[in-house]
Amino acid sequence: MFSRYKKEPAKPVQPSANGVPKAAPAKATPAATAPPPAATPAAEAAPKPSMRKPAQRGPAKAAPADKERKRKERLGEIKVELHRELLDNLNLSALESASEQDLRNEISAIASEVLQERAIVLNRDERALINQELYDEVTGLGPLEPLLKDDTISDILINGPQQIFIERDGKLQLSDTTFKDEKHLLRIIDKIVSAVGRRVDESNPYVDARLQDGSRFNAMVPPIAVDGSLVSIRKFKKDKLGIDDLVNFGAFSEEMAAYLQAAVSTRLNVIVSGGTGSGKTTTLNALSSFIDNSERILTIEDTAELQLQQVHVGRMESRPPNVEGKGAVSPRDCLKNALRMRPDRIIVGETRGDEVIDMLQAMNTGHDGSMTTIHANNPRDGIARLENMIAMAGIEMPIKAVRSQIASAVNLIVQASRLQDGSRRMTSITEITGMEGDVISMQEIFRFQRTGLGPENKIMGHFTATGVRSHFSERFRLWGYDLPASVYEPTAG
Numbered sequence: 112m113f114s115r116y117k118k119e120p121a122k123p124v125q126p127s128a129n130g131v132p133k134a135a136p137a138k139a140t141p142a143a144t145a146p147p148p149a150a151t152p153a154a155e156a157a158p159k160p161s162m163r164k165p166a167q168r169g170p171a172k173a174a175p176a177d178k179e180r181k182r183k184e185r186l187g188e189i190k191v192e193l194h195r196e197l198l199d200n201l202n203l204s205a206l207e208s209a210s211e212q213d214l215r216n217e218i219s220a221i222a223s224e225v226l227q228e229r230a231i232v233l234n235r236d237e238r239a240l241i242n243q244e245l246y247d248e249v250t251g252l253g254p255l256e257p258l259l260k261d262d263t264i265s266d267i268l269i270n271g272p273q274q275i276f277i278e279r280d281g282k283l284q285l286s287d288t289t290f291k292d293e294k295h296l297l298r299i300i301d302k303i304v305s306a307v308g309r310r311v312d313e314s315n316p317y318v319d320a321r322l323q324d325g326s327r328f329n330a331m332v333p334p335i336a337v338d339g340s341l342v343s344i345r346k347f348k349k350d351k352l353g354i355d356d357l358v359n360f361g362a363f364s365e366e367m368a369a370y371l372q373a374a375v376s377t378r379l380n381v382i383v384s385g386g387t388g389s390g391k392t393t394t395l396n397a398l399s400s401f402i403d404n405s406e407r408i409l410t411i412e413d414t415a416e417l418q419l420q421q422v423h424v425g426r427m428e429s430r431p432p433n434v435e436g437k438g439a440v441s442p443r444d445c446l447k448n449a450l451r452m453r454p455d456r457i458i459v460g461e462t463r464g465d466e467v468i469d470m471l472q473a474m475n476t477g478h479d480g481s482m483t484t485i486h487a488n489n490p491r492d493g494i495a496r497l498e499n500m501i502a503m504a505g506i507e508m509p510i511k512a513v514r515s516q517i518a519s520a521v522n523l524i525v526q527a528s529r530l531q532d533g534s535r536r537m538t539s540i541t542e543i544t545g546m547e548g549d550v551i552s553m554q555e556i557f558r559f560q561r562t563g564l565g566p567e568n569k570i571m572g573h574f575t576a577t578g579v580r581s582h583f584s585e586r587f588r589l590w591g592y593d594l595p596a597s598v599y600e601p602t603a604g
């Protein structure tokens with residue numbers, strides 16, 4: 112019946128001894144009764160009014176109805192059995208050339224046969240769900256598949272097999288998806304990393320990879336990950352947020368957008384600074400939309416995430432060493448080579464190591480208009496981080512020389528932040544104006560002014576100019592981006 116994809120000779124499906132599905136193991140009854148409740152103090156002292164607000168703990172619990180949970184558990188058990196059955200029966204090498212429809216038919220046929228033999232009755236929806244899950248398990252990434260397909264999810268964070276957090280609209284929540292056990296999770300991790308020629312195990316316990324759809328993937332497995340494998344996935348967004356989207360979402364104001372357009376078009380060197388997941392790459396991508404179509408842009412990233420709209424774009428992806436520790440191509444290697452490829456602008460996805468030297472040199476020597484991101488919590492920290500990176504790269508230069516190199520290379524620091532209500536905002540745009548003595552002088556042009564907390568702890572505030580006129584306003588005017596004086600006027604909110 113399943114001739115094409117079934118292993119030959121076809122192995123008959125073994126019905127279980129009594130023809131009924133295996134019952135779930137009976138739960139052991141607790142030997143000891145529950146401990147007695149903690150004794151309450153005999154006399155309660157009058158409660159002292161606390162000056163602290165009660166700790167805010169968001170519900171980190173998915174609460175599917177009990178019936179729903181039981182149904183899921185039952186489906187889960189059936190699925191595990193069916194999956195084993197499928198792997199025993201499918202000819203995996205023939206699968207590779209099977210069309211999707213053939214494979215689905217095959218899976219559904221094997222599943223029906225097994226269910227029938229075991230006298231398991233499922234309704235239509237349950238069958239469809241099980242068939243889909245089996246298909247995902249055989250061809251894809253199992254429980255991760257529906258999460259990866261769901262475009263409203265931006266991040267997937269896994270803490271061991273039973274806990275999968277997802278981020279939607281800037282909010283992290285616990286999903287009700289789980290893996291069967293650590294082995295299952297490890298099998299999926301292995302599937303992902305082996306597809307890109309890498310390995311993860313006890314001796315090599317963490318790995319970066321890119322999923323087929325472009326999503327960024329990082330995994331760390333036990334024993335380094337103590338309670339089960341830790342996985343983080345940054346979903347690849349096909350339609351990156353553009354400048355207009357970001358203005359509409361309240362990530363920055365129309366005036367800031369006009370200023371940024373002038374800055375990028377007149378080829379200022381820009382650094383986007385921010386914490387993890389604060390929107391740095393998104394901001395960099397949006398800023399790049401201001402680059403003229405005629406320019407040759409080279410991008411260098413660890414995982415290619417940027418989606419530039421220009422015609423003339425060369426994309427590079429650095430590479431970690433392989434299992435034997437060979438073949439690494441660092442961001443710095445890419446950058447050095449990029450300088451020989453006649454770029455007009457260079458965009459480095461993130462500067463975090465010794466490539467900082469070449470990046471600053473490129474910015475100083477004719478590749479103005481280059482951009483990168485760094486991890487820092489405010490513009491001043493951003494500068495300190497650059498200084499540190501230079502020191503770590505083993506360059507022995509007096510601090511003043513390092514600073515003057517930075518001051519003449521970097522024109523603008525754009526600060527991206529993820530605020531505690533989950534919203535992402537550009538909290539500062541700061542210009543670097545030169546050196547005063549040993550210190551790099553900076554002036555903030557725009558900032559996000561927080562005014563308080565609204566309902567549900569939403570952060571209230573508005574964007575405002577600081578009232579300082581841009582150090583580059585003459586340059587903007589000469590290049591035809593004469594911003595009206597009103598752009599620099601503070602707004603009251």
Ligand SMILES: Nc1ncnc2c1ncn2[C@@H]1O[C@H](COP(=O)(O)OP(=O)(O)OP(=O)(O)O)[C@@H](O)[C@H]1O
Pocket residue numbers: 265266281345346348352357360362385386387388389390391392393394535536
């Ligand atoms: N202003 C915004 N409004 C809503 N979502 C946003 C905004 N900016 C970014 N995001 C979303 O937030 C997620 C993280 O953004 P992004 O990848 O740009 O962050 P990052 O700072 O580069 O992160 P990392 O430090 O991990 O590289 C993405 O899913 C992105 O689509």
Ligand SMILES: [Mg+2]
Pocket residue numbers: 391392393
């Ligand atoms: Mg990023």
